[in-house]
Amino acid sequence: MIKKLFVAMAFSVCSVKVSAADSINVLFVNPSLPGEPFWHRVQGATEAAAEQLGIRLNVIYGEGNRIIQLSELTKYLNYRATPDYVILINYPGGAEESLRLLEKYEINHITLEQTISGPEKLAIGNPKEIYKYWLGELHHDNDKAGYVLAKQLYLQAKSKGHKEIYPVAINGHYGTESDIRSGGASRFFAEVGVALQQTVYAGWSKEQAFEKTKKLLSRYPKTNLIWCASDLMAMGALTAAGENNNRAVFGGFDWLNDTFELIRDDDLHASVGGHFMMGAWALVSIYDHHNGHSYWQNNSELAFDLMVLTKENLDSYHWIKSAKNWHSIDYKAMSLIDKPDARYQFSPKLLRKTRQN
Template sequence: MVKLLQCVLLTCLLCFAPLSWAKADFSVLLVNPSVSGEPFWQKVESIAKAASKQLNVKLDVIYGDGSRYIQLAELQKYLEYRATPDYVVLMLYPGNAEQHLDLLEKYGIQYLTLEQTISGPEQSEIGRPAQRYKNWLGEIYFDNFRAGADLAQALTESLRANNPGAKPQSIAINGHYGSESDARNQGAQSYFGSQGVALQQSIYASWSKTQAMEKTQRLLKRYPDTNIIWSASDLMAMGALSAVKQRAAKEQAFVAIGGFDWLSDTLRLIEQGELQASVGGHFIMGGLAILSLYDRFHGHSYWQTHQSITYPLEVISQQNVHRYIWLADKTDWTGVDFSQFSLLKNKQAQYLVSPAFLAKDNP
């Protein structure tokens, strides 16, 4: 009788064991191109982990430390000394994309790339997914040109609402010389040009808050009537805000400032009226990559017939920040249902994903 009860108890424990005890369906290596804890890429990583947990995927993470050389070395070391993952998800750095792809092809691993970072002759050399590199399933990226224009529009409208009659005078702060930053800036130039907004100068600040502050200080001396500061990242926008605040009291006037990334500090600054806009939601790309690999593993043909997944970014401004402010304190993403976008589940032909699904009417 005792043995029978023990068997029954063991059976119950196995039946109701946590999902984490179950063997994962497949494994993914996520290559975080930055350092552990960096605000934007930490969100990408956290969402990828949440999606992996929901979908029973084993996820490992390594870091590129913001260097294309370190990223390649870390990837090579992982593949040499660890079990080969079923898939790899990574962002390619301009300058050595070919070496990354050659390495992954050598190990016969299928992979997805995040963001569309390679352009010009280097892009021509590596080709498109599944052309020269047969294990390259596709790219997941967003329309940076449109997003840059959307930010320019939000800042122009904010200026006109807060300082009616003011002649818009803008400056632009880019990240670095590369396709992502340049596409955003080209979108801004297109919008400003269509609206007759003077773009006095565009500069590069290497995605650095400190550089953006120092360069904005110099630009404000050169263009004291500046009232719009467009930035390719929130960190640089916050650097520009610091420069504006340091001006003499007699020079204080409303300046519309905004960037990209939906950083937690940025959302609070928008809520307080110190920054005017942030374009973002692109951090969902990690979760979307895991989801699309889940669909592929379970038999969906999307990556056999498509080379990319693209989606629009969203603008957070003072008009809608109340619907997104809950994201400022969000660190645990396990409650966000990514499976709702599964093509296996919703029977759609395309991934109809937008960061707007994160908005809440009652945060």
Template sequence: MLPFYNFVAPIMPRFCLPLLLLLVNWMPCGWASSVVFLNPGHADEPFWRTYSQFMQAAATDLGLQLEVVYAGRNKQRMLQQAHELRTRTRQPDYLLFTNEEYVGPELLRLFADSPSRLFALHSTLTADQQARTGASREKHANWIGSLVVNDQQAGALMAEGLLALHATQAPIEMLAFSGARNTPSATLREAGLQAVLQTHPKVQLRQLVYGEWNRQRAYEQALSLLQRYPQVSHVWSANDEMAFGVLQAARELGRQPGRDLHLTGLNNSTALFQAYRAGDIEVLVTGHFTLGAWALVMLHDHAKGLDFADYGGKDQVAKLFRQVSAAQSLRLEQRLSQPGQGIDFRRYSRQANPRLRAYRFSIDALLR
């Protein structure tokens, strides 16, 4: 069922629209917009679990009905879940999807004649894909927009932080552990790493491997690579799970993380925060786990007749990534353990705050 406002507003006289908007804002909870998120991760995966919990906190504040479906990092399972969703008698008002394994075009085709509004979250279609499918609100009119983070910035922040740890004129040997090969986030984080390396000619990237975001796989790869390249002193990892795999392998080989081996980590797990404060992980970048919640703010406003395209564009990039200090990591850990994360998401809504002129999403509120 499409949001009531979007059905009626186009055919209603202009002088009646303020009254209609008032009625929509005071609708009973039975009229709450429904949202389904096709989550590409595992339900017990720390990052995606926190991501969904943050979304649920936002949905509760905003009066949205949220359902999260986990694909377990399996493209075929995600497509099967999408097909099952498409056959439901009642389609969700909004469907959130990622372009994990570049599945976006298939989802757009599947829901082409669905009443659901589609919204790309976390990763959107690539430029090459959009050359064929059209951009949002073009060939697929019910694909209404996207919200992503700057993953290239994340890769660069980790690389810059890693190379700034120990100023030296001597050559540096590095290993890099990227995520899944067919994942836009991994590709963009790699691009950020490579951009930084181009400005550091004395840093030699000995090898980049795909750890598939997985601790065990990165552990097995690191056992081999750290022996093959015994002079490696810096390790860049595209997420925390792979960093922990490298950490385990390094210790088994007699290396000393924080002393003769320097590692990065990205995400927001309690284990990562603690490893960072212990000095085992020396560069910590985080912030993107809040992205889904901010998307729900935009969709809440859209359902109320306030199109987010008028407040920053139909396709937006949230500047969420930042390198945090040890004190900030402790604050984040404490805030994330609170019910609802201690944030009133209505404060960020255009519908609740008409004086807002653009969405300014950040993790500042979690660091206070």
């Protein structure tokens, strides 16, 4: 997920150091800012996987801007040792330049999420078609995820006694994955004959979601379901609804730290997630590629499902709220080394625990 941010920062690099002299060197391009809630989780899980797999991981930041991300990547490659692999997101409007740069340096790379469409997608093609060092895409189905969240919230609203459902949707920003997510929600509501009253854009911002929810509730006082493209925006919507004494059901994406307690307290009713693991899963596939596995020779994508978290299954996943527990995940068990006929089974279900650590 690309969070649109507008803060400019100096070039910075952090490193997870590994003692092995011949370790794999990987550059992870965090598309956001240090500490941004969702991408901080992605980076933390990726760092935990790197330590377990003996990978030397460096991190740079794109600051939510395609121009800054390309500039930081260019500076890194110009002034530091060339990494063996790069993990990054293709920013809309900047994919060709990033891919050309990595091709110039002959660096194998994996992209996260499918963020490019239309003419730009035709220009870059599929992995390995035009850019041979682009090994593939690791992604999930945002349309399906948006649909699943809408369905879960609809069922919860019905279970709470709402005979008629009056939903609104709060999206991230125009284009890419947020529109695909809300498209999945629209598809579900159309299937069950429910009119989506309005979709607004809040730029992935909790504050904007708060302000826009106040306006939506004034415009549509019967609203009893608020679908959000992120948990952070759902938290803003929740606060606005509380001030308006509205008892809607709420849901979002990302499984942020606060999400777990909000679901436990029945304030937030669902969150779709598990994709905070995508950087770690990309590292597992890189570990395998570096050690001779043929997956990325024979495939150009690696798809995984997301999962909806509710009060009913919270106890099985609450343990992942703590970053220290990400180091207890067995990343090596996910490897396909010495499993020639196996395929990756990346899924949030891999994180299920019968008890909290």
